[in-house]
Amino acid sequence: MDRGLRDLKREATREALAKAAFELTRERGLSGFVTADVVERAGYSRRTFGNHFSCKEEAVASVAFGGVDDASAILAGLPADLPLLDVLLAVMKTQFTTDALVRMRELMAMARRYPTLEPHVLGVQQRMRHTAQELLGSVAGDRYPTVYVPLLFGAVYGAVMAALEGTLDVDLGGEYDPSPASMDYSSFLDITFDYLRHGF
Amino acid sequence: MDRGLRDLKREATREALAKAAFELTRERGLSGFVTADVVERAGYSRRTFGNHFSCKEEAVASVAFGGVDDASAILAGLPADLPLLDVLLAVMKTQFTTDALVRMRELMAMARRYPTLEPHVLGVQQRMRHTAQELLGSVAGDRYPTVYVPLLFGAVYGAVMAALEGTLDVDLGGEYDPSPASMDYSSFLDITFDYLRHGF
DNA sequence: GAGCAAAATTGCCCAATGTGCACATCGATG
DNA sequence: CATCGATGTGCACATTGGGCAATTTTGCTC
Numbered sequence: 001m002d003r004g005l006r007d008l009k010r011e012a013t014r015e016a017l018a019k020a021a022f023e024l025t026r027e028r029g030l031s032g033f034v035t036a037d038v039v040e041r042a043g044y045s046r047r048t049f050g051n052h053f054s055c056k057e058e059a060v061a062s063v064a065f066g067g068v069d070d071a072s073a074i075l076a077g078l079p080a081d082l083p084l085l086d087v088l089l090a091v092m093k094t095q096f097t098t099d100a101l102v103r104m105r106e107l108m109a110m111a112r113r114y115p116t117l118e119p120h121v122l123g124v125q126q127r128m129r130h131t132a133q134e135l136l137g138s139v140a141g142d143r144y145p146t147v148y149v150p151l152l153f154g155a156v157y158g159a160v161m162a163a164l165e166g167t168l169d170v171d172l173g174g175e176y177d178p179s180p181a182s183m184d185y186s187s188f189l190d191i192t193f194d195y196l197r198h199g200f
Numbered sequence: 201m202d203r204g205l206r207d208l209k210r211e212a213t214r215e216a217l218a219k220a221a222f223e224l225t226r227e228r229g230l231s232g233f234v235t236a237d238v239v240e241r242a243g244y245s246r247r248t249f250g251n252h253f254s255c256k257e258e259a260v261a262s263v264a265f266g267g268v269d270d271a272s273a274i275l276a277g278l279p280a281d282l283p284l285l286d287v288l289l290a291v292m293k294t295q296f297t298t299d300a301l302v303r304m305r306e307l308m309a310m311a312r313r314y315p316t317l318e319p320h321v322l323g324v325q326q327r328m329r330h331t332a333q334e335l336l337g338s339v340a341g342d343r344y345p346t347v348y349v350p351l352l353f354g355a356v357y358g359a360v361m362a363a364l365e366g367t368l369d370v371d372l373g374g375e376y377d378p379s380p381a382s383m384d385y386s387s388f389l390d391i392t393f394d395y396l397r398h399g400f
Numbered sequence: 401g402a403g404c405a406a407a408a409t410t411g412c413c414c415a416a417t418g419t420g421c422a423c424a425t426c427g428a429t430g
Numbered sequence: 431c432a433t434c435g436a437t438g439t440g441c442a443c444a445t446t447g448g449g450c451a452a453t454t455t456t457g458c459t460c
Contacts, residue, residue, distance in 0.1 A: 006427050010437070034416065045439050050418060054316055085400050116254055118326070119319035126322055133362075150362035151392060152400055158358025162333075162350035192351060199399040200285050200352055206407070206456055213408080234445065245410050250447060 014052045014062070016042040021059035030056070030114040061120035064107045065127060066100035075139055084140055084148070088156060089193050095132060098185050101164065109168055129157050152196070159192050214252045214262070216242040221259035230256065230314040261320035264307045265328060266300035275339055284340055284348070288356060289393050295332060298385050301364065309368055329357050352396070359392050 020042040024033045035056060039049050053059040074094055078087060104125070111118040133153045140149045220242040224233045235256060239249050253259040274294055278287060304325070311318040333353045340349050 004428070006436070009427085013438080036416090046417095047419090047440070048438050051438075054418075056417095058319075119258075119323035122322035122326055123319035126318070147363065147366070147388075147391065148400075150366055151359045151395060154358030154360075154362030155355035155396075156358075158354030158356075158361075159351045160354075161358075162354030163347065166347075166350055188347075191347065195351060196355075197399050199397050200348075209456080210408070236445090246446095247411070247448090248409050251409075254447075256446095 013044065013048065017044060017049055017052055018059050018062045021053075021056060022063040025060050025110060025114075030060070030110070030117060055120075057114075057117050057120040058123070060110070060117060061107060061124045064100070064104045064121070065124050066095075066097075066103070075135075078139075084136070084144060084152065085193065085197060087139055088136055088152065089189065091132060091136060092156060092160070092189055093186065096160070101185060105164055105167065108164065112168065125161065129153075132157075155196060156192065160189075163188055163192075213244065213248065217244060217249055217252055218259050218262045221253075221256060222263040225260050225310060225314075230260070230310075230317060255320075257317050257320040258323075260310070260317060261307060261324045264300070264304045264321070265324050266295075266297075266303070275335075278339075284336070284344060284352065285393065285397060287339055288336055288352065289389065291332060291336065292356065292360070292389055293386065296360070301385060305364055305367065308364065312368065325361065329353075332357075355396060356392065360389075363388055363392075 017038060021038045024037060024041065035049050036046055038056070038059065039046050049059070053062070074091065075087075078090060082090075107117075107121050107124075111121045133150065136153055137149050217238060221238045224237060224241065233256075235249050236246055238256070238259065239246050249259070253262070274291065275287075278290060282290075307317075307321050307324075311321045333350065336353055337349050
């Protein structure tokens, strides 16, 4: 996606700002700091912050955007005629790593504390969904009806997010557990895809 | 949900503000008006607006929140031992009416025009999802494993939203079509549930 | 009805935010 | 190395968010 050094620097700026905003939220809570604090920590100007994000919340949420980096690499290792359901399972296992999910989960936990954060967390999830869905669509080709891909992907993504939310409900009120020990991601995916494969 | 007349009036205020914000977005675009214009049209004070919404976007998005109104009425007409999949199908057909979907679709179309709107549209979707999921969970009882309900519901909801988004892609660039003629909602649900029932 | 407590709305105020503009700087392209 | 476009910055200013206290409205009880 990124072509040259220019884009890399831009991304670095964005990530530095996002990281600073995220850490400040950890330390002082969402209302415990202002944008000026963020840019001071990251070493940029307030105006630059505005060039990248429209508000604090957007910056905080953006840290959980683990891009679907090297699509070609993942797909290269798969047989071209692999059923789409299995391709999707592979993508979900390799792209949505537990690391990415842990980050996302912490963000979702934050969103419970600070309601204004939630819409932007959902925005990040939406962008990730679109990215991965396009990836899946590119390998589906014309093997399946047009509704098949968004339907299938919507189902899987919805299930994963619902499950992730479920792990947040176990520790209500108190501090959240940054590691989702209550969910075995890999086996959860197996159960999910078993349902999808054979019906509910 | 609402206790008395007091809550009704509060809701009326909220809805009046939301409606005004929504119409102003239609007429002038999201950046073509300020909160002062909204409260002037609705007949309230700027401060009151702040009591209900944290920003313009939230107000605009909230118009699409069609609450799952009378849960008991819907469920009363269903056999107690109806398989959950069929209960869900009934809920999706009666609660998520085409009217509600048309509103949601227009909002999603707006969100494409005005990116800052998107997170809040997703927030509304999220709230609707939770409401309906709780409703479903209340009738599931202990007939199914704990993961079954969120998994199933996540799948259906994800599929519906993905399909709804799909209808937006048909008219790219130009004006959007407020009526989703390209999607026959009822038969779409049938196809979706057929996949869920018998596997992908 | 009359009175009262809770809740909603309002006005005031000010820090925080969003954003247009002009300008300097740096990477990309040839 | 010369030019162009994109990025970061400083400044200015309208808009916004939200605390506080006063005021009105509502629901309930007598």
